[in-house]
Amino acid sequence: MSDTSRAFCEEGRGDAAKQGGRPARLSSLGSRVRMRVFEMLVACRALFAARALMHIVVFWYVCTPSVRRRIRPYLRRRFPSAGRIALFLRTWRLYKTFAGILFDRMVAGILGRFPQSVLPKDQEDSLRAALHHPRGCIVLSGHLGAWQIGLAGLARLGGRVNVVQLATPNDPDRHYFERGKGDACHIIDASDMKGCLVEAAMRLRRGETVCFMGDRLIAPPDAGNSVPVPFLGGRIALPVQAYALASMTGALLLPLFALYDAGRMRLVMEAPVSLPQGLDRRKGESFLPWALRFGLFMEKFTEAHPEQFFNFYDMWLSV
């Protein structure tokens, strides 16, 4: 199963960036046939049966050593003193949460049943204002929580929502809106990075919203495209393109995650910021203050919701 933001974003994409090859994605585990079975059950409204099958599939996944290894780098850092059994249970809970999110996305796309979205009134006003900013809004999210259906919440608040992601037309898993229901987001294909950023910049100038995944690189880290920040006791490289675009276009930068909470979705956001114009975009360090802030935002989220971190690869830089 894959996700909304296969851009900065594919399962294990950063691993690919680091190692120069395309890693196995979680989606590769779910065959096209298995996906069809789930889709048929959901379309027939046999949700109880579909959920039961999902739990069986998740347990089978978690019993597979290679699947457990994918999330082990994160869990070892998040729970350094956990023993083997505790890690197994953490792994199982994390994959169960992830599967539940993807399942709810499928239900939303096929039946139009979206999880209840919760956002305090004052934050809703702030979010609505950011999404209608005349110079556009860059929503900086990550592979945490229910980012896939979180976008549906943004689209409902108005304004045109675009998502930077790698186009994967043969992926059996699809966005909720690709299944027919919900407000559609416009996909900006990140496989051609220069075209992608040009289109993102032009849409921001028209006052639209562009979502980036701020936690994952799409190319090997270097001094120009990333900046290292502390995260869970180590250092990770965060991409700087979103910050650079905010500085170049005057768009607001809005860090935002969608917390998945017992079938409901709660948007968790920080205050939107404007970056100074004219920052030296050729140096990743130019954007360090905002990258540090995003790293801290991620850390706070994983401290509160450890089972909602979905980067299935070793994203930490070697010392």
Add this chain to the structure above:
Amino acid sequence: MTREELLPLLKRAIVEGLHIEDLAADDIADDDALFGGGLDLDSLDAVELAFLVEKEFGVPVPDADAARAAFTSVGGLADFILSRRAEG
């Protein structure tokens, strides 16, 4: 404006607008690639270049398809500008 008139203006605009320090406008060949060799610009340079083309030459590069068509070589960019101007 003809292609021959546009090319030197475009080269100078690229060097000055993108703050390329180790290259003179006269050193750029018409068929030098803008990305991946040649001038070796990066994806954020592409954004600045799109802004520059719109500001200096009045031709927008509105989306990824247009960027792909425009940002091949300096000559290719000149052709893109001239064709868009002719269209409209």
